[in-house]
Amino acid sequence: MQIVVAPDSFKGTATAAAVASALADGWTSERPEDDLVLAPMADGGEGTLDAFATAVPDAVRVPVTVTGPAGTPVDTSWLRLPDGRAVVELAATSGLPLLAEPLPGTATSRGFGEAIAAALDAGATGLVLGIGGSASTDGGRPVLEALGADTGGTDPTAGLRPLPPLGVTVLTDVTSPLLGPDGAAAVFGPQKGIAPDRVAWFEDQLATWAARFPAVDPTTPGAGAAGGVGFALLAWGAALTRGAEGVAEVLGLPALLRGADVVLTGEGRYDGQSAAGKVPSVVRSLAAAHAPAARTMLVAGEVDAPLDGFDAGASLTVIATQTTGEPSDALRDPLRFATIAGQRLARTA
Structure with missing residues (x-):
């Protein structure tokens, strides 16, 4: 399958490029035959x-x-x-x-x-x-x-x-x-x-x-x-x-999304403001327009809003709690848990 990985940075903890690589590493460990395209995103802020x-x-x-x-x-x-x-x-x-x-x-x-x-x-x-x-x-x-x-x-x-x-x-x-x-x-x-x-x-x-x-x-x-x-x-x-939207245009994200089977995006905190032009909502909208058959998945440090419009999702805080018993570990080592998130989402593909 064709997988496009296009997260925002996890503000203050990990760059978008590092998060994309961690998610891709986790995904590939479960599905090594898939073709992954990394397209780290930004919204005008950090990263x-x-x-x-x-x-x-x-x-x-x-x-x-x-x-x-x-x-x-x-x-x-x-x-x-x-x-x-x-x-x-x-x-x-x-x-x-x-x-x-x-x-x-x-x-x-x-x-x-x-x-x-x-x-x-x-x-x-x-x-x-x-x-x-x-x-x-x-x-x-x-x-x-x-x-x-x-x-x-x-x-x-x-x-x-x-x-x-x-x-x-x-x-x-x-x-x-x-x-x-x-x-x-x-x-x-x-x-x-x-x-x-x-x-x-x-x-x-x-x-x-x-x-x-x-x-x-x-x-x-x-x-x-x-x-x-x-x-x-x-x-x-x-x-x-x-x-x-401006970053996605310069990055050529619409063209990268064509033919994708799965689109994986994310940000540090997914909440009620995320639908108002934040990276996950923009990536999801572009996927709907350019890869309508693709499944869209979200990874966030914390998820504080319904994942309406996404086919699957993962919270690093929840994964850390399940893995180490310490939800704050998600902040201390986000890439470790992003890798696990990539693994878990790959199993649902």
Whole structure:
């Protein structure tokens, strides 16, 4: 059988490429005759750079040192694609995992802007920007400043460098507006350390910032992504797109799915938000369109929602509990249990 393995990263524990390999190893141990195609996915957050690097063998990583979310230097890289575009991942420059603890009041997105500027200085003719996993709620102001904007002046876009010839595509798995009960501060602030009684203050700061750009609609889906970085990129003239769908298109996933008998996807936590454009839902939808006869299977660190639409599934936490008696082992050694998940799902094929 033809098996396509297309998981997201298991955030904070394992990359998409590592998870795909572990699932494939487990599957092959049970069904060595099957033909497996590994297509690690991403949604604009952690692992986006790796997904593009895997999909485009001629891509080149370019090292760069930027200001990290805590204000200290971070050594990271951006990816040069053969067509001249550059891929820059916010999670690798200004992401929450780069902090020892959340810094809601001081975390900055400046390093993301610095990496973008470095790619443009190196001759990038277009940009693909993944903006998931941010540590800050600063409206993206430091990003625009790193791109030359004088945000303290009467025109906050004065000095802002022009868009590259091939434009700027922004990949985000978030459809939230900038402001309001579904916005950057209210929904995502708490996971970045914002206390409930401080949400209103951050909301006011974002509203004041947004008012300086009367031509930019803060209700645009995705404007609230990355603590408002989505809004700042809209102000620059960038186009926002659903992250997993954009990555799948660049990876050529629809073509890989044609003729598949089984499609195996996954993410770290499958919950009620997973159906809203996350990798598993996008892979499942593409499989339905391009491999309608294929069985779709899900593997997740934790499963907290019904597996509607999937033919089979496996939880690493459940497998760890059954194997060692310690559900937390799934976090400590996810690849071990992903391999077991691959074995078990292969038995159902």
